[in-house]
Amino acid sequence: MSTVDSRSMSGDGRDGEEVAARAVDLWKVFGQGEAQVVALRGVSVDLYRGRFTAIMGPSGSGKSTLMHCLAGLDTVTRGEVYLGPIALAGLGDAGQTRIRRERVGFVFQQFNLLPTLSAEENILLPLAIAGRKADPEWFRTVVDSVGLADRLRHRPAQLSGGQQQRVACARALVSRPAVVFADEPTGNLDSRAGADVLNFLRRSAVEHGQTVVMVTHDPNAASYADRVIFLADGQIVHELSRPTPDLVLDTMKRLDSAGGLAGAELREAVA
Secondary structure (H helix, E strand, C coil), X not given: CCXXXXXXXXXXXXXXXXXXXXXXXXXXXXXXXXXXXXXXXXXXXXXXXXXXXXXXXXXXXXXXXXXXXXXXXXXXXXXXXXXXXXXXXXXXXXXXXXXXXXXXXXXECCCCCCXXXXXXXXXXXXXXXXXXXXXXXXXXXXHHHHCCCCCCCCCXXXXXXXXXXXXXXXXXXXXXXXXXXEECCCCXXXXXXXXXXXXXXXXXXXXXXXEEEEECCCHHHHCCCCEEEEEECCEEEEEEECCCHHHHHHHHHHHHHCCCCCHHHHXXXXX
């Protein structure tokens, strides 16, 4: 299992923050010849422990591809991905599966709950698959945080969409992963249920030191994050700290109007 010097992943980030995940000169190319598509073009980014980061960009900008590569769900064409001190390259399928199971949590737009299991059984499923037992105190903390204490015996069909997504959030956190990746987690929810989920993800970072990385197209959802990274044409072109919905929306509008520019010109247009 490849690693890097622990100093490079702890205390080497911005303002001395610990880096939970890192991409270094990341390239992802799909297809060959005339059908070739370059989804990521030399992306380098540090994702900090205990922070909530949103990734945004126009359709086809590479935001979901970046998340999938960071989470080990997709291989990279060139470059390096690290989860903590562990380099994903060269681990092989079995090694990457183990790393995802031990160090990564996932929340998707589709809740992906098993209909025959109760809410509690769905939450504990990743631990059961790994042959591990839940920490009772942490389990209660997670369940209380998502407001599901009185719904644990209910099956998914007996829960609202918002409650099902909160089950999915609890499932992602119950193993205390290094990073939780959320792909459009509020896409199937109404505004109130979406706000509940986003508040939970926010509290997970602020109160429990969880690292959360979320792909979204929604400026309001992105405003819950500490930091928003903007991609266009497979490159990081801008970022915001302490974002507001208006700031995020304005940046997205400038990205749309600057479509077709490349590299430094695009970054200058968005800045």
